[in-house]
Amino acid sequence: MSGLDGRWTRRWIEAVAAEVARRKLELTALDRAIGDADHGENLDRGFQAVLGRLEALDDDATPGAVLKLVATTLISTVGGAAGPLYGTAFLKGSMAAGDRAELDAAGLVEVLTAARDGIVARGKAEPGDKTMVDAWTPAVDAAAAAGDDVRAALEAAAAAAAEGAAATEPLVAHKGRASYLGERAIGHRDPGSESTSLMLRAAAETR
Amino acid sequence: MSGLDGRWTRRWIEAVAAEVARRKLELTALDRAIGDADHGENLDRGFQAVLGRLEALDDDATPGAVLKLVATTLISTVGGAAGPLYGTAFLKGSMAAGDRAELDAAGLVEVLTAARDGIVARGKAEPGDKTMVDAWTPAVDAAAAAGDDVRAALEAAAAAAAEGAAATEPLVAHKGRASYLGERAIGHRDPGSESTSLMLRAAAETR
């Protein structure tokens, strides 16, 4: 495969849905420690709805069309902060993808950058605020630095997101529900950074 | 009659209940203009409950015992700010009355002063804040200045309360719901000052 086409995008989203379902309790447990114990359920509700709607999509839908369907579905089904945040990310990503049939490494970086910028515009979090931005930002930077190979870019993004998620553990939260906890958030991983890492890991492993 | 005894106190409260029932819609209309349109209903609910409980009271109950029953009944049945405010007023009044069988003019002034101080302690309103305090304060002062005749003291209190209530009309409210209205409260009479005037007028007319 040269670039990432619509079918790849669909396989990726199916893999995300499967992983979210598999790790739902784990994500919710992270959110129980420093939030309201619903992040896994929220995302699972959203991605199960995505699976249902994907079936209605044309087999040859573009990456942008798949991402847009994911966006609108998450926005209207997730029910927590992750809904508007990931919804905006996928929406901005779909706009960056436009009607290209395939994304090469440069296109992927454009999409990831737009997604991250959408999350930041929506949630106003900065790096270090202990949110999903702490996984997205290193992922975008690593993909951009990975060169022309789209698979290398995906792998770099996934690895950087995983590190970014782990690096939220020592932080105090300045956005989201965990900000109520002050110093007591220290030692806990941000659930949204972990779900971001999950999504990008699934992308790196989707063929 | 020399002083105000328990039977007089009971007749007074019955007269208040009758007047509140008769003027319920008027009090509520005042509260509709600058509040939440329930002051008449609130007080009527309270004084109807008082009537029911008065029956169980000994015929020779002291003024203090009657006032205490009014206090606890209003506190638990009025449902608006007037409940804790008048409830506290009657409670402090009953404490000032103690177990005296009759109140002379000096005793009446003690009771009225305690009632007013109770309202101020509870609601933290100052004169001029467009509340019932604007009827109570001139009433207490007038009763204190009226000399040894308890009937003259009652009449002076009633007249001063009526003036005080009317004088709330040009004011901006600094306490209670009317404070939300800012300048738009100007031109409207405070409902609680009017119900205070009603109570003291009923006292002056009770034989």
Next chain:
Amino acid sequence: MSVGLVIVSHSARIAEGVVELAAQMAPTVTIVAAGGTDDGGIGTSFDRVQAALGEADSGDGVVVLCDLGSAVLTTETAIDFAAEPERIRIADAPIVEGAVAAAVAAEAGGSMDEVVAAAEPVAPEP
């Protein structure tokens, strides 16, 4: 006509309760509840918020009161999808106390800006 209000809460009961409380002092203002998730759980629903924004706008615009951060995020997303986003404002105010103050200002015929301003530094209260 007057500015309409939308109450976006994580709890359907809070949103409905705020509507009944604020309506007491503002009987002619349109106040619409958008609380809870689509299946009645705790959270926010984009579809409920979007529908409420449409319902509350009778021509003079809409002011929105939100409880927690995710309610703001959902509302902002709905505003992005609105045909006339400039007719909607989110007040930076506590949901219950802000809604009562906003409702009183809307009842008095205040503009969107005046209604937002009334909600924001909550009016002095006893």
Next chain:
Amino acid sequence: MSVGLVIVSHSARIAEGVVELAAQMAPTVTIVAAGGTDDGGIGTSFDRVQAALGEADSGDGVVVLCDLGSAVLTTETAIDFAAEPERIRIADAPIVEGAVAAAVAAEAGGSMDEVVAAAEPVAPEP
């Protein structure tokens, strides 16, 4: 054990909604609703507040969140009638946002003062 919370609102629905919302982030804290009048109308009930104050105190004291001024007056009156008034504090905070912050602090084992402090300058929120 932890500090208990009482939610005094003019609306039974608001009080119950605040309880469900705050409980999400504080599953082990006792949070008791005292909303509406005895006959289910809009207003506050001394008896409901008094009963809730008793129910919420499991030994570490109670912090109360109120909506409008009359709710504060009713609560203060109930405190005057309480056997141990020093075990009850009213937070000067918005009822919904303050309750969530207070509940989180109580869940963490905060003292009455700490719970009040957490509610009062509402914790920074997204």
